[in-house]
Amino acid sequence: MTNEDPILVQNVSRAYDGPPVLRDLSLSVREGSIYGFLGRNASGKTTTLRMLAGLIRPHSGEVRIMGRDPFTTGAEERQWVGYMSETGMVPAYTKVGSVLKLGRALYPTWDAALADSLVAKYDLSPGKRFSALSQGKQRLLGFVMAIVPRPKVLLLDEPAANLDVMARREILDDILDLIRDCGCTVLFSTHILSDIERVADEIGILAGGNLRVSEPLDSLKDSIRQVRFFGFKDGIPGEQVPGSFRAIRGRDELTVTLRINPAFTPEDMARRWSCQVETRALSLEDIFVELSLN
Amino acid sequence: MNKIKQFWALLKFQMAINLLIILMPLIFIMGYIPYLTRSPGHAYNLAYLLSNQNIFFVGFIAIMLLAPEVMRSAATSCVWPTGTEFLLTRAVDRRLVFRARSLLVYLGILAVPVAMFLFALKSPGLQLAEYNKISYRQVVNQLAGSIPAPAEKDGRSEKITIPNGNTLVESWHIWQFLCVAVCTQVFVLLIYPLKYRRFILWGTYLGCIFVPLIISILSISRILSISPHDVSRGESLSTNEAVFFAFVAHQWIFWFVTILALLMGQLWCKRRFARLEQ
Amino acid sequence: MYYNTVFLLNSNSGVPLYLQLQQQFQQRILSGQLLHGAQLPSVRELSAELHINPLTVVKVYQNLEKEGFVVTRRGLGTYVSHQSPALKMEARRRLVGPALDQLVVEALHLGLGEKEIQSLISEKFHQFKFQTGSKPNDE
Numbered sequence: 001m002t003n004e005d006p007i008l009v010q011n012v013s014r015a016y017d018g019p020p021v022l023r024d025l026s027l028s029v030r031e032g033s034i035y036g037f038l039g040r041n042a043s044g045k046t047t048t049l050r051m052l053a054g055l056i057r058p059h060s061g062e063v064r065i066m067g068r069d070p071f072t073t074g075a076e077e078r079q080w081v082g083y084m085s086e087t088g089m090v091p092a093y094t095k096v097g098s099v100l101k102l103g104r105a106l107y108p109t110w111d112a113a114l115a116d117s118l119v120a121k122y123d124l125s126p127g128k129r130f131s132a133l134s135q136g137k138q139r140l141l142g143f144v145m146a147i148v149p150r151p152k153v154l155l156l157d158e159p160a161a162n163l164d165v166m167a168r169r170e171i172l173d174d175i176l177d178l179i180r181d182c183g184c185t186v187l188f189s190t191h192i193l194s195d196i197e198r199v200a201d202e203i204g205i206l207a208g209g210n211l212r213v214s215e216p217l218d219s220l221k222d223s224i225r226q227v228r229f230f231g232f233k234d235g236i237p238g239e240q241v242p243g244s245f246r247a248i249r250g251r252d253e254l255t256v257t258l259r260i261n262p263a264f265t266p267e268d269m270a271r272r273w274s275c276q277v278e279t280r281a282l283s284l285e286d287i288f289v290e291l292s293l294n
Numbered sequence: 295m296n297k298i299k300q301f302w303a304l305l306k307f308q309m310a311i312n313l314l315i316i317l318m319p320l321i322f323i324m325g326y327i328p329y330l331t332r333s334p335g336h337a338y339n340l341a342y343l344l345s346n347q348n349i350f351f352v353g354f355i356a357i358m359l360l361a362p363e364v365m366r367s368a369a370t371s372c373v374w375p376t377g378t379e380f381l382l383t384r385a386v387d388r389r390l391v392f393r394a395r396s397l398l399v400y401l402g403i404l405a406v407p408v409a410m411f412l413f414a415l416k417s418p419g420l421q422l423a424e425y426n427k428i429s430y431r432q433v434v435n436q437l438a439g440s441i442p443a444p445a446e447k448d449g450r451s452e453k454i455t456i457p458n459g460n461t462l463v464e465s466w467h468i469w470q471f472l473c474v475a476v477c478t479q480v481f482v483l484l485i486y487p488l489k490y491r492r493f494i495l496w497g498t499y500l501g502c503i504f505v506p507l508i509i510s511i512l513s514i515s516r517i518l519s520i521s522p523h524d525v526s527r528g529e530s531l532s533t534n535e536a537v538f539f540a541f542v543a544h545q546w547i548f549w550f551v552t553i554l555a556l557l558m559g560q561l562w563c564k565r566r567f568a569r570l571e572q
Numbered sequence: 573m574y575y576n577t578v579f580l581l582n583s584n585s586g587v588p589l590y591l592q593l594q595q596q597f598q599q600r601i602l603s604g605q606l607l608h609g610a611q612l613p614s615v616r617e618l619s620a621e622l623h624i625n626p627l628t629v630v631k632v633y634q635n636l637e638k639e640g641f642v643v644t645r646r647g648l649g650t651y652v653s654h655q656s657p658a659l660k661m662e663a664r665r666r667l668v669g670p671a672l673d674q675l676v677v678e679a680l681h682l683g684l685g686e687k688e689i690q691s692l693i694s695e696k697f698h699q700f701k702f703q704t705g706s707k708p709n710d711e
Contacts, residue, residue: 079385105303281586
């Protein structure tokens with residue numbers, strides 16, 4: 001975590017009425033990185049993103065986008081931040097063309113050629129009213145408005161929600177193109193884990209108001225395993241397997257989801273217990289489920 | 295970043311997303327139809343002329359153009375967004391957003407009253423039929439150039455001709471609308487961060503409609519209970535009339551204070567708006 | 573197109589994407605499908621083709637270079653390098669490693685002995701050779 005990280009969240013807490021939604025949350029995203037933000041519904045993902053977008057403030061701690069507080073920045077700094085919200089954008093009878101016109105007028109970096117090509121690709125006719133678009137197309141318009149000004153920081157709240165498979169692939173490609181062309185930093189929250197696996201290089205899993213996991217995706221997948229111990233001679237031992245975060249005890253077998261410790265592998269454990277062991281790698285979805293069940 | 299260009303873009307965008315609200319002042323016109331279509335000899339009661347049902351729309355328009363979220367719950371805003379969150383996450387200065395919205399509020403609210411004022415300049419003469427003894431006396435004393443018309447045979451109605459009556463009444467309406475707009479803006483931004491803002495807003499709004507209504511119903515029943523021979527016993531003035539006479543007597547002070555309140559209100563509102571959490 | 577092969581990546585697998593791609597490159601190089609001196613697609617092209625993060629491709633190319641499969645020439649691109657026979661043998665052993673682990677573990681669980689497994693393997697070789705009519709590539 002350096003001061004130059006474009007996206008920085010430090011010891012942030014925030015509550016609405018009642019228990020805190022975020023508790024002492026800290027995360028940072030390196031420049032040019034794509035950070036995938038996972039968590040169950042109401043886990044605080046949207047709250048974090050809205051803080052980064054400058055809509056709300058943390059109750060403690062601080063939030064920084066490109067070194068500045070997003071709540072109080074002026075127009076000049078905001079032009080480098082693209083935000084796509086989870087909910088609707090504009091009133092029902094606004095025309096798509098009005099929205100695009102506003103973007104063109106507000107952003108000096110508005111890429112008109114890209115706007116035209118995206119509008120054509122996603123089939124967003126400027127004459128249509130916002131309410132006449134399907135939910136998926138409404139979100140695509142929000143995405144277009146976030147990405148066309150060629151921002152340096154892109155904050156996307158559930159960008160793939162309500163989109164069919166092809167549209168999801170297309171916006172992921174567009175995000176990747178933006179990264180390739182401008183070295184943009186992206187933070188996006190999603191439920192659709194296969195999207196994260198293709199595109200994110202770092203992921204964070206938010207649970208209980210805090211990050212259970214925040215590391216490069218590859219190292220996460222390399223180090224988390226599901227291990228089955230069986231063939232015990234004298235019954236299942238009671239001790240905890242080090243590094244485990246979920247254990248299921250069967251009648252004569254023990255299945256554990258754990259983070260591999262090179263100094264003491266499951267095979268070492270099996271030798272100690274004089275039992276057999278079987279290891280399975282987990283997909284990101286499996287990892288997420290295992291973490292959430294705990 | 296060209297601020298002027300941004301301001302115009304915001305203004306045009308706000309007009310595009312608030313088209314219905316901006317057309318709402320046309321409803322103001324309907325309130326004037328009986329007044330505009332009166333026959334030359336027709337005379338109105340002052341209290342009737344001074345009261346203006348369109349006041350209710352003034353408050354409503356001010357809220358809808360400035361901070362429509364206050365009228366809705368969070369759930370409704372998700373399904374039917376207001377556009378505020380979208381605008382505040384674009385590359386704009388928030389104070390500019392406020393200025394554009396505020397300008398639209400005042401343009402929308404004042405368009406019709408100002409037009410009526412200009413209309414009144416063309417035919418400023420007003421003829422009143424004054425039932426209220428005290429009001430009658432006040433009119434004759436306070437409103438310069440007002441002349442009692444010759445008494446009618448049945449002696450019941452007393453007509454007064456006021457040379458610049460129309461312009462006075464229309465400038466009063468402009469002043470009224472301005473006051474309501476400023477108060478509404480400040481009020482709505484004051485309650486914006488509160489949890490129960492919706493209820494406070496609707497409670498206050500409905501209270502402002504029904505409380506004076508009830509009062510005026512009571513005073514009408516009092517007026518109707520006067521026998522024609524009790525004209526010597528004066529009635530009290532309605533609040534509107536009392537303020538109107540004060541307004542006429544001290545116009546410059548009234549206008550000065552109001553404009554000052556408007557400017558300071560705008561300054562405060564601008565700063566407040568820029569620091570509101572969504 | 574500099575190559576006429578397709579890479580199949582499974583994002584739901586427990587194996588990270590970069591490792592899948594890396595192994596598939598190694599297989600094609602070792603099997604001779606990508607010959608010595610062949611140019612690999614640029615990071616940009618390949619990541620766009622596969623719809624993955626360019627950093628993943630960068631990582632794969634770096635790892636391949638570290639292991640001696642490719643060499644990157646600044647400004648010119650990445651090319652398949654000449655690998656020594658020892659390196660190739662080692663790489664091949666490593667590639668079949670995971671499959672072997674699985675086979676042996678399974679055999680132990682099911683109580684199949686070493687001799688039984690060896691005869692099963694011979695049968696399989698026979699079967700495949702008969703079907704494809706080809707010999708395994710050895711240098």
